[in-house]
Amino acid sequence: MDAKKIIILSALVVVSLILAVVFFRSGGEEKIKHYLDESFQEKDNLSEESLPTRSITLYFLSEDDNYLHPEKREIVDHPSIVHQAIQSIEELLKGSQNGLLPPLPVDTELREFFITKRGIAYVDFSSEIREEHLSGTSAEMGTVFAVVNTLTYNFKDINKVFILIDGSEKETLAGHIDLSRPLVPRYDLVAN
Amino acid sequence: MSSDAGSIPAASIIAIGTKALSKSRKRNLIAALFIFFLAILVFSQSLTSLKISIRDYEQYGRVVIESAAPLSYHIEQYTSLFLVRFRAEGNFTIHRESFKSKYVKSLGWAKGSDYYMLTINATGPDYSFESFTLTNPHRIVIDIHLPEQSKEDLPPPEKPKRTPQPRTEEAESQIESKESPDRQQDEVEEPSAPSMPPLASQALRTIVIDPGHGGLEVGSKGKFGTLEKNLTLPISQKLKAIIERNLAYRVVLTRDKDVDVSLENRAAIANNNRAMLFISVHVNGFPRSSARGSETFFLSLNATDEESRRLAYMENNSSDIESKISSEDEDDIMMILWDMAQSAFIKQSSELAENIQQELNSLLGTRNRGIKQAPFKVLTGVACPAILVEVAFISNPAEERKLQTEEFQENVARAIYRGITNFLRNYSTE
Ligand SMILES: [Zn+2]
Numbered sequence: 153m154d155a156k157k158i159i160i161l162s163a164l165v166v167v168s169l170i171l172a173v174v175f176f177r178s179g180g181e182e183k184i185k186h187y188l189d190e191s192f193q194e195k196d197n198l199s200e201e202s203l204p205t206r207s208i209t210l211y212f213l214s215e216d217d218n219y220l221h222p223e224k225r226e227i228v229d230h231p232s233i234v235h236q237a238i239q240s241i242e243e244l245l246k247g248s249q250n251g252l253l254p255p256l257p258v259d260t261e262l263r264e265f266f267i268t269k270r271g272i273a274y275v276d277f278s279s280e281i282r283e284e285h286l287s288g289t290s291a292e293m294g295t296v297f298a299v300v301n302t303l304t305y306n307f308k309d310i311n312k313v314f315i316l317i318d319g320s321e322k323e324t325l326a327g328h329i330d331l332s333r334p335l336v337p338r339y340d341l342v343a344n
Numbered sequence: 345m346s347s348d349a350g351s352i353p354a355a356s357i358i359a360i361g362t363k364a365l366s367k368s369r370k371r372n373l374i375a376a377l378f379i380f381f382l383a384i385l386v387f388s389q390s391l392t393s394l395k396i397s398i399r400d401y402e403q404y405g406r407v408v409i410e411s412a413a414p415l416s417y418h419i420e421q422y423t424s425l426f427l428v429r430f431r432a433e434g435n436f437t438i439h440r441e442s443f444k445s446k447y448v449k450s451l452g453w454a455k456g457s458d459y460y461m462l463t464i465n466a467t468g469p470d471y472s473f474e475s476f477t478l479t480n481p482h483r484i485v486i487d488i489h490l491p492e493q494s495k496e497d498l499p500p501p502e503k504p505k506r507t508p509q510p511r512t513e514e515a516e517s518q519i520e521s522k523e524s525p526d527r528q529q530d531e532v533e534e535p536s537a538p539s540m541p542p543l544a545s546q547a548l549r550t551i552v553i554d555p556g557h558g559g560l561e562v563g564s565k566g567k568f569g570t571l572e573k574n575l576t577l578p579i580s581q582k583l584k585a586i587i588e589r590n591l592a593y594r595v596v597l598t599r600d601k602d603v604d605v606s607l608e609n610r611a612a613i614a615n616n617n618r619a620m621l622f623i624s625v626h627v628n629g630f631p632r633s634s635a636r637g638s639e640t641f642f643l644s645l646n647a648t649d650e651e652s653r654r655l656a657y658m659e660n661n662s663s664d665i666e667s668k669i670s671s672e673d674e675d676d677i678m679m680i681l682w683d684m685a686q687s688a689f690i691k692q693s694s695e696l697a698e699n700i701q702q703e704l705n706s707l708l709g710t711r712n713r714g715i716k717q718a719p720f721k722v723l724t725g726v727a728c729p730a731i732l733v734e735v736a737f738i739s740n741p742a743e744e745r746k747l748q749t750e751e752f753q754e755n756v757a758r759a760i761y762r763g764i765t766n767f768l769r770n771y772s773t774e
Contacts, residue, residue, distance in 0.1 A: 157370060161370065161373060213631060213632065214632075215632050253631050253632060286564060286631060287563055287565070287572070287629055288563070288572070288734075288738070289629075289641065289732070289734050290629065290630040290635065290737075291564070291628075291630050291631060323607060324721045327556075327557060327561055327563055328626070328721070330724065332721065335719065
C-alpha cells in the first residue's frame with residue numbers, strides 16, 4: 153500500500169469528518185439539552201430521621217383573590233437538592249394546611265424530576281394535571297406558577313422550570329399557558 | 345436535526361474508509377468521498393446563513409445582510425422599529441458582527457409561521473430608510489437616516505439627506521471593491537424597494553379576531569354547563585360586525601364555526617393575512633367561584649431580566665453583557681427567540697391591552713383593573729400587536745349567566761371595539 157496515498161486518504165476522511173460535524177452542528181438549533189446532574193432515581197438511602205429540617209415556602213391559591221399565597225413547611229434538609237425539591241412538590245400536591253385552595257388538580261402525581269446543570273428543573277406530572285384541570289387562563293396561571301415559584305424561590309440552583317406531562321412536552325397546560333418552554337418565576341402573582 | 349444525527353454519516357465514512365482500504369479499492373473510496381462532499385455542499389445550501397453587519401457612515405447607518413443566495417425580503421416600519429421579513433425555505437442561521445451605531449440600537453431575530461424576521465431597533469422614531477440589493481456576494485443593504493428635523497443636532501453639520509454624497513473610504517471598500525458585472529443590474533433594482541410610509545397611514549388593513557377554542561377543545565366550563573368555546577364565537581362575530589360597520593378594515597376570524605383550529609394556525613392566519621392587530625377572545629376560569637371581571641393580557645416573554653436584555657434583542661455587545669454569555673447560552677438565545685415573532689411587538693401590544701382594558705373597566709364599572717402578562721401559546725408567533733381578552737369568569741355563576749345573554753356579549757364587543765379605535769387613534773398620531 154502506497155503510504156502517500158494513505159496519508160492523502162486519511163486527510164480527506166478527516167476533512168470530511170470536520171465538514172460533517174460543522175454542518176450538522178450548525179443545523180441543530182433545536183437541540184434538546186439533557187445535561188443530567190442528579191437524577192430522580194438517585195433518591196438516597198440516607199435515614200431521614202437523622203437529618204435536620206429546613207423551612208421552605210409553598211404557594212397556594214386563596215378564596216379571597218387570584219394571587220398565590222405563601223405557606224411555610226418543614227422538609228428534610230437532605231444534601232441532595234433534587235431530593236429537597238421533590239419533597240417540596242409533594243408537599244404542594246398534598247395541599248394546604250391552612251385552608252388555601254390546591255393549585256393543582258387533587259389527583260395529580262409527580263412522575264419524575266431532575267435538574268440540569270444549567271438550572272432548569274424538569275417536573276413531570278401525571279396526566280391528571282391536564283385532564284382534571286378546570287382550564288381558563290387564571291386557573292392555569294395559578295397551577296403553573298405555584299409550581300414554578302415554589303421551585304425557584306426555595307432553590308438557588310433552579311432558575312427555570314420545564315413542566316412535562318406524562319413524560320412529554322405539551323403545547324399548553326389546558327389550552328392557554330405555554331408549556332413548550334421553560335418558565336421563569338412570577339413573583340408579581342404573589343399576594344403581599 | 346439533532347447533533348446526534350451528525351455522528352451517523354461521520355461513522356459511515358469511517359466504515360466506508362476502512363472497508364475500501366482493506367480491499368484496496370481506493371478509486372471507489374475517492375468516488376464515495378467525492379459524492380459525500382457534493383452531498384454536503386447540496387445540503388449546506390438549504391441552510392441559509394446570513395451575515396449581518398452594521399456600520400455608521402457620515403450621514404446614515406448601513407445595515408448589510410449578506411447571504412449565499414439571493415433572498416426575497418420585505419421591509420416594514422413601525423415608528424422606531426424596522427422589520428425585514430424573509431421568506432423561509434429551509435433554515436436560517438445568523439451571524440452578526442458586534443456593532444456600535446448612533447442609528448441602530450439593537451437587532452432581533454424571530455421566526456414567524458412561514459418567514460423569518462430581522463428587527464432593527466433604531467435609536468429614535470421616524471427615521472427614514474432606503475434599501476437596495478447587491479450581488480457577489482448577495483447583499484441586502486438598508487441605509488437608515490435620521491428624521492429631517494433632528495439633522496441640525498448632528499455634529500458636524502451635514503448636507504440634506506437625499507442628496508448624493510461622496511462615499512467615505514470605508515464605504516468605497518465595502519461596495520466598490522466587491523463590484524461585479526451585475527452592479528448595473530443592481531442599480532436598476534434600487535427603486536424596487538422604496539421607503540415605506542409609516543405603518544399607520546398605509547398598513548392598517550386586516551384585523552384578525554380569534555375566538556378561543558372550538559371543536560374538541562372546549563376550553564373552560566361553567567357550573568351550568570356552558571362551554572367557553574360557545575361564548576367566544578358569538579362575541580367575536582359581534583366584534584367583527586361592529587368593526588366592519590364602522591371602520592374601513594377587513595376582519596378575519598380564525599374560526600367561524602365550532603371547529604378545532606390549532607394554536608399555531610391561529611397565529612399563521614394572522615401572519616398570512618398581514619394582520620394589523622390580533623385579538624384573541626376568551627372567557628376565564630378559576631377554582632374560586634367568586635372570581636369575577638374582565639382582564640386583558642399581552643404576552644410575557646418569559647425570560648429573566650438579564651435574558652430579556654440580551655435575548656429578546658441581541659444587544660450590541662457591551663462587554664459586560666457579552667462576557668456573561670458562554671457558548672452554551674448562545675443556544676438558549678435561539679431557543680427562546682424561536683417562534684417568538686411577538687417579542688418585537690410587546691410595547692405596542694401592551695398599549696393595545698391598556699386601551700381595551702380601560703373600556704372594559706368602564707363597561708363593567710370595575711375599579712381600575714390593570715393589564716396583565718402571561719405566556720400564551722397562541723400569541724407567541726403573532727407578528728403584530730396582539731392581545732388576549734378574558735371577557736368574564738365562566739366559573740362565576742353570576743357571570744356565566746350574564747355571558748349567555750346577547751346584550752352582554754354585544755356590550756363587551758362594543759367595549760373591545762372602542763379600545764381598538766382608541767389604540768388606532770394614538771398609534772397613527774405617534
Ligand atoms: Zn380560553
